[in-house]
Amino acid sequence: MPKIQNAAISVVNPATEQIIGQVPDMPAEQVHKAVARAKKAWDGWRRTPAHEKAQMLREIARRIQDRADDLAKVLTQEGGKPFRENKDEMGWSASCFEFYAELARGRRGRVIPSIETSQLNLVVKEPYGVVGAIVPWNYPILLMAWKLAPALAAGNTIVLKPAEQTPLSTLAFERIFDVLPPGVVEIVTGLGETAGEAIVRHPDVALIAFTGSLETGKRISRICADMVKKAHLELGGKDAFVVCEDSDLDVAVKAVAWASFLNTGQVCTSAERVYVQKDIYKPFLERLADFTRSLRLGDGFDPATDVGPMIGGVYREKVEEHVRDALKRGAKLLAGGKRPKDRPRGFFYEPTVLADVDHKMTVMRDETFGPVCPVMPYRHFDDAIKLANDSIYGLGANLYTHDARKAKKFFEEVQAGTIWINDPLTDNDAGPFGGYKATGGSRELGEEGLEEFQQSKHVHWDFEQKAKPWWYPYGPKSNGSK
Numbered sequence: 483m484p485k486i487q488n489a490a491i492s493v494v495n496p497a498t499e500q501i502i503g504q505v506p507d508m509p510a511e512q513v514h515k516a517v518a519r520a521k522k523a524w525d526g527w528r529r530t531p532a533h534e535k536a537q538m539l540r541e542i543a544r545r546i547q548d549r550a551d552d553l554a555k556v557l558t559q560e561g562g563k564p565f566r567e568n569k570d571e572m573g574w575s576a577s578c579f580e581f582y583a584e585l586a587r588g589r590r591g592r593v594i595p596s597i598e599t600s601q602l603n604l605v606v607k608e609p610y611g612v613v614g615a616i617v618p619w620n621y622p623i624l625l626m627a628w629k630l631a632p633a634l635a636a637g638n639t640i641v642l643k644p645a646e647q648t649p650l651s652t653l654a655f656e657r658i659f660d661v662l663p664p665g666v667v668e669i670v671t672g673l674g675e676t677a678g679e680a681i682v683r684h685p686d687v688a689l690i691a692f693t694g695s696l697e698t699g700k701r702i703s704r705i706c707a708d709m710v711k712k713a714h715l716e717l718g719g720k721d722a723f724v725v726c727e728d729s730d731l732d733v734a735v736k737a738v739a740w741a742s743f744l745n746t747g748q749v750c751t752s753a754e755r756v757y758v759q760k761d762i763y764k765p766f767l768e769r770l771a772d773f774t775r776s777l778r779l780g781d782g783f784d785p786a787t788d789v790g791p792m793i794g795g796v797y798r799e800k801v802e803e804h805v806r807d808a809l810k811r812g813a814k815l816l817a818g819g820k821r822p823k824d825r826p827r828g829f830f831y832e833p834t835v836l837a838d839v840d841h842k843m844t845v846m847r848d849e850t851f852g853p854v855c856p857v858m859p860y861r862h863f864d865d866a867i868k869l870a871n872d873s874i875y876g877l878g879a880n881l882y883t884h885d886a887r888k889a890k891k892f893f894e895e896v897q898a899g900t901i902w903i904n905d906p907l908t909d910n911d912a913g914p915f916g917g918y919k920a921t922g923g924s925r926e927l928g929e930e931g932l933e934e935f936q937q938s939k940h941v942h943w944d945f946e947q948k949a950k951p952w953w954y955p956y957g958p959k960s961n962g963s964k
């Protein structure tokens with residue numbers, strides 16, 4: 483890490499509001515130097531044999547696992563989510579590096595049938611060059627892994643910027659990434675508008691892989707469009723969760739609570755709109771409210787904590803605004819709805835259940851990104867599907883049912899990149915993750931996640947040097963011969 487010689491960003495523990503560290507807000511010149519190092523490293527990295535790359539990626543996975551406790555500790559301090567969730571995040575991140583170490587080792591493209599027998603046609607998958615990876619604070623290590631592992635496996639080098647709220651856990655990876663040749667991964671710190679935009683605007687950065695809000699995604703998209711640069715976008719969500727009348731109520735209640743309050747509701751795939759069939763609406767709400775009130779709010783290091791603080795004051799104010807708007811428009815508050823009295827410090831907000839919401843309310847339209855679970859009844863299953871699709875976003879959608887016909891209809895009709903049936907929010911490295919509509923059309927994980935960082939080159943090769951009958955001249959030769 484360079485010495486702090488520029489304006490510094492203070493990193494705050496969201497549970498205590500204490501400053502726990504500082505990192506530089508790097509000016510453009512410093513980012514440009516990082517890009518130059520990554521560009522220099524690319525020439526060697528793209529030529530590194532796949533099995534050697536795979537060995538290094540596996541070593542990264544091993545180091546993450548070995549240091550999982552320490553890394554999770556740093557992330558709990560700066561990000562606030564419970565230590566056990568951060569330990570899980572380290573495990574998932576290691577698994578992602580392992581997955582791409584294997585996936586990229588055995589493939590480089592394909593051979594396709596040729597037009598003539600003397601020919602060979604290859605589709606060669608090649609890296610882009612320097613990839614700019616910009617990630618948010620809610621899963622800083624996992625979302626970094628989802629970009630870096632496939633991008634590196636594909637032969638790209640990286641300039642990575644963590645969010646200003648959670649740079650310390652990412653900087654701890656400098657000692658993990660030192661298994662790679664110098665310059666292959668460059669970490670820069672700073673604000674989005676300064677360091678982030680310096681990456682996006684740099685002509686030597688060939689692709690931007692961004693996870694974050696819709697507004698930032700649009701801005702990055704506009705800059706990339708002007709430069710004709712590929713933007714890989716993983717933006718906001720407003721996931722629907724539909725509960726059918728045949729569900730086991732106790733299981734469905736726990737599933738909804740976990741999907742709504744995991745990481746204090748700050749998950750792009752949080753259940754932010756819950757639709758419950760009207761015949762079970764009342765008992766479902768009673769149990770959900772009771773269960774929500776039983777959740778323990780606290781510091782992420784306390785093993786008894788279910789729900790930690792939010793990341794910061796601005797994000798909590800947005801949640802408060804959504805709850806205020808809903809109550810003003812007639813929603814009923816069944817649990818939470820306020821800052822906890824016994825925690826004057828820290829960005830805490832009680833897990834909240836709102837009932838009788840409708841689609842005019844902000845809480846059912848805009849991304850809340852906080853511990854709020856708004857619930858609305860529906861009559862027929864087709865109504866639930868219409869409601870689920872009534873959003874600008876299309877990241878994920880959940881369904882609870884045993885009815886296979888409903889399940890099939892749901893996954894065919896709902897416009898979302900992931901459909902979870904009876905198991906909310908579970909990721910699988912082998913399957914793609916990403917969104918429809920305004921969530922952005924990119925995909926991470928799976929084969930699709932590798933392809934995002936590869937461009938295709940078609941090699942058309944003829945082993946015979948023969949003039950082709952379809953070349954000039956089209957008409958009879960000028961001397962009259964045919």
Ligand code: NAD
Nearest residue numbers: 617618644645674675678679694695698716717718719750
């Ligand atoms: P944000 O867009 O404010 O910030 C995300 C990152 O972008 C940060 O590193 C930030 O510094 C950087 N940034 C900000 N402005 C920039 C600019 N002009 N140029 C370049 N970089 C810039 O997002 P946030 O509010 O901190 O994060 C939460 C959002 O992320 C939510 O909307 C959530 O849904 C989304 N998210 C999406 C996914 C997904 O996979 N679709 C996953 C996690 C989070």
